[in-house]
Amino acid sequence: MRRPFIAGNWKMNLDRASAVALAEGLAKQAEAVDDVDLAVCPPSVYLDAVGKAVAGSKVALGAQNMYHEAEGAFTGEISAAMLNDLGCRYVILGHSERRHVLGETDADINKKVHVALAGGLTPIVCVGELLEEREAGKTLEVIRTQFDGSLAGLSGDQVARLVIAYEPVWAIGTGKVATPEQAEEVHLDLRKIIADRYNEEVAQAVRIQYGGSVKPDNAAELLQQPNIDGALVGGASLKVDSFMGIVAGLGG
Ligand code: PGA
Numbered sequence: 001m002r003r004p005f006i007a008g009n010w011k012m013n014l015d016r017a018s019a020v021a022l023a024e025g026l027a028k029q030a031e032a033v034d035d036v037d038l039a040v041c042p043p044s045v046y047l048d049a050v051g052k053a054v055a056g057s058k059v060a061l062g063a064q065n066m067y068h069e070a071e072g073a074f075t076g077e078i079s080a081a082m083l084n085d086l087g088c089r090y091v092i093l094g095h096s097e098r099r100h101v102l103g104e105t106d107a108d109i110n111k112k113v114h115v116a117l118a119g120g121l122t123p124i125v126c127v128g129e130l131l132e133e134r135e136a137g138k139t140l141e142v143i144r145t146q147f148d149g150s151l152a153g154l155s156g157d158q159v160a161r162l163v164i165a166y167e168p169v170w171a172i173g174t175g176k177v178a179t180p181e182q183a184e185e186v187h188l189d190l191r192k193i194i195a196d197r198y199n200e201e202v203a204q205a206v207r208i209q210y211g212g213s214v215k216p217d218n219a220a221e222l223l224q225q226p227n228i229d230g231a232l233v234g235g236a237s238l239k240v241d242s243f244m245g246i247v248a249g250l251g252g
Helices: 016-032 044-054 080-085 096-100 106-118 131-135 139-150 156-161 180-197 200-205 216-223 240-248
Strands: 005-009 037-041 059-063 090-093 122-127 163-166 207-211 230-233
Touching (some): 005 090, 005 207, 005 240, 016 044, 016 240, 037 090, 080 106, 156 200, 163 180, 180 200, 180 207, 216 230, 216 240, 230 240
Parallel strands (some): 005 037, 163 207
């Protein structure tokens, strides 16, 4: 059985005081939550403060990005060891905003995935198609290309430990959520790709989150799909009530 996993991607939002207050609120509410993994991914400058606020709670810490080199002259970048040092368990890699706004390629993401795993972090690797790709009937082709490129050279054991987030780009921050059927179709296809490249055991082990306009009122339907193992939540992760309302969708 895959354990559900709900993670909040705070993106470039909040200030220090509101980040800490949100983290403290979530840590408190999470006391009543069982059988679900929870994480928050604050802006990197607040990782330390948020990590302290969630320490000892059921809320884990994740980063939104990292660099693929261990150390050195890489101005502005952050290493896996630094994230570990701050208590991160997860790191989001290949988010669509990094792919499409900041120009990250599958090859860049692949390097980061290898380094994150070697550094003991669990990558949350994002894949997802643009609206024009969906409309052209290319969704599955795009997902396959991103999977093969971003996850090249990994062993089955490594893939089994990953989290994959399927985030259709047209659903991110738009309020336009994929239907449970649209999401489930891609999640099932991802599992088929993994079974094909590795084996059924690996395919059944990987947790695949859905992301893109997940809110308390649409979460339950999505999370009840057999191949949707959780959610990567942007906007609705910025308030305690809406994030916990999504977590509550797992019970429904
Ligand atoms: P959203 O973002 O929930 O605001 O659509 C999701 C994400 O980008 O991870």
